[in-house]
Structures are given as C-alpha cells and as structure tokens.
Amino acid sequence: MAEVRDILVTGGAGQVGLALRRLDWPAPFRLVAPTRAELDLTDAGTVEALFARHAFAAVINPAAWTAVDRAESEPAAAFAANATAPARLAEACRAADIPLVHVSTDYVFDGALAWPYREDDPVAPPGVYGASKLAGELAVRAIQPRSVVLRTAWVVSPDRANFLKTMLRLAAERDVVRVVADQHGCPTAAADIAAALQTITLKLIADREAPTGVFHFAGAGETSWAGFAEAIFAASRARGGPSATVEPIPTTDYPTPARRPANSRLDCRRISGAYGIIPRDWRAATDEITGQVLAASAEGATP
Ligand SMILES: NC(=O)c1ccc[n+]([C@@H]2O[C@H](COP(=O)([O-])OP(=O)(O)OC[C@H]3O[C@@H](n4cnc5c(N)ncnc54)[C@H](OP(=O)(O)O)[C@@H]3O)[C@@H](O)[C@H]2O)c1
Structure with missing residues (x-):
C-alpha cells in the first residue's frame, strides 16, 4: 500500500476548512486540518514545529481574520493573520518544495x-481587511x-455565521428585513470552493507544470444582497421555513465601519480554462444550503 501523504488545511473550523474536511480525498492523501x-x-x-514533524504534500490556507468591520479597529491582528501568517506558510512551503494554495x-x-473583475484588474482594497488580504496574496506569490x-x-455554508444564516434567523423574528441593494456580487458555496481547492491542490501535487498564480472562483451569475435575501427566503418558503419581505435599501442607510465594494463580481473564466473548474449557479447553491440549514435546525428542535 502506498505511504499516506498528508495535506495541511489551516483554519479547520472555518466555513471552507470544514467543507474541505467533508470531501473524500483519494488515496494516498489524508487531511491534517487543525483548528x-x-x-x-x-x-x-x-x-x-508542525513542519518539522510532518512532511506535507501540499498546504491549503483558507484560515483568515474574516471580521471585516473589526479589522478597521484592529489592523495589527488582521495583518498578522492575513499577511504575516501566509508569508510564513509560503516560506515553509518553499523550504519543503511543496505547493501552497491560498484563499483570498x-x-x-x-x-x-x-463589469466583473478579472484576475489582473487593478487592486485597490477599500478597507483594512482587503489590504491585509492583498498583502497576504503578494507575499505568497x-x-x-x-x-x-x-x-x-x-461565502455561505451550513456552518458558522454567514449572511444566509443571518437572514433565516431574522426572518424567524420579523416580517420585514431591510437589505442593501446597491452592492453586487456572486454568492459562493463553501462546498464548491472546497471542491475547487481540492482539484487545484491535487493537480499541483501531481504536475509541477500545473498553472499557478491568481484565479477567481465564485458562484455563477450575480445578484445584490437584497436579491440574495429574496432567494434565501424563496428557498425557505418552499420548505415551510421562515420568510420575510425584503425592503431594499442603499448602502448609505446601513453604515458599517468598513467600506464594501459596490461591485464584487468576479470573472471566473481563467480557472475554467486552466483547471476545467466551472462554477455552479449561485441560486442552486443557495437553495441547497438553505435546505441544509433548515434541516439542521429541525433536527436540533427534535427532542
Ligand atoms: N466569508 C466570506 O464571505 C469570504 C469572502 C471572500 C473571501 N473569503 C476568504 O475565504 C477564506 C475562508 O473564509 P471562511 O468564510 O471559511 O472564513 P471563516 O469561516 O471565518 O474561517 C476562518 C478560519 O480561520 C481561522 N483563523 C483565524 N485566525 C487564525 C490564525 N491566526 N491561525 C489559525 N487559524 C485562524 C478561524 O478560527 P476560529 O474558528 O477560531 O474563528 C476560522 O476557523 C478566507 O481566506 C477569507 O478571507 C471569505
């Protein structure tokens, strides 16, 4: 039998970390996914010490400081996790001569x-979180x-706190939910990100000539946060779950410490061409995850 080869996944309790752990990994690979x-x-x-103990085949780094608003008041902590830490992982991967797959x-x-952003469009982070993630990207590369x-x-999933779960919680508490309608983006299932990361990682391990660099991956199609909320409530209603009326509001009516981009749409053609990865429509993913969240809460409610 072939010797087991470990792949390190960081942030094992995060949305993407948990989704990576749920995947089947082909022999001889095994995940080491510490929290x-x-x-x-x-x-x-x-x-x-971890790298001294383990001979990893690759590293996948979804771990991050993801508290976008709190990053504004705690920039040092955000940069430590999102910039210094990936640089440290990149050093370890270079020393071990293994690939690093980093999430940004x-x-x-x-x-x-x-229009949707391509990989080489100019970067200009609107806040500390984005700046710290950009510093991480640049260090890794x-x-x-x-x-x-x-x-x-x-990113949405049945795990952790995310927009989809917040909307379902609010719908159970009130009839009308005010949601920002002038920010546009592509909702993405953590499970789909995990599958993409798996494809990329296995290819990078197997083929030293596999494509490297920056790739965009997000759910196919686009919507606003308000449109996303409508889709979540439609999926919930179809299963007898909570629903609310969405009142679309401008960003100016929902002030937050960090400024968010009005256009978050990502053009994903490059990853399709390089790795054959085709994003799933965001509505299908939303419907599936809403079903998972409702099923989990129904199970929790059963004595
Ligand atoms: N969430 C989104 O909407 C979104 C959008 C675009 C890009 N991304 C990127 O996608 C990736 C995955 O996001 P996600 O939604 O899965 O995030 P998440 O659910 O917040 O998970 C992040 C994980 O990283 C861990 N972590 C934070 N600091 C760490 C440190 N110093 N050392 C080790 N682990 C640490 C967290 O630990 P705890 O469990 O202790 O909190 C958490 O488990 C991140 O790189 C993020 O920047 C996310």
Missing part, C-alpha cells in the same frame, strides 16, 4: 469597475511561486 486552537498561524514557533477575497478591489491564490466572494 486555530491547535495551530495558531500567528505563532511562528508552532508553525515551525473580492475585497482586494474597490468595486468601481462596471513572491515567496512561493509554486502557488495558487484563489479569490472568492460572499
């Missing part, structure tokens, strides 16, 4: 473009060229 409590990437000694964000763009940076957007 932050088990592997804090801001602790250089712990990261070094649409928030590296300011949202001023009138500079330190370990055998790497892929996967930018994604509007």
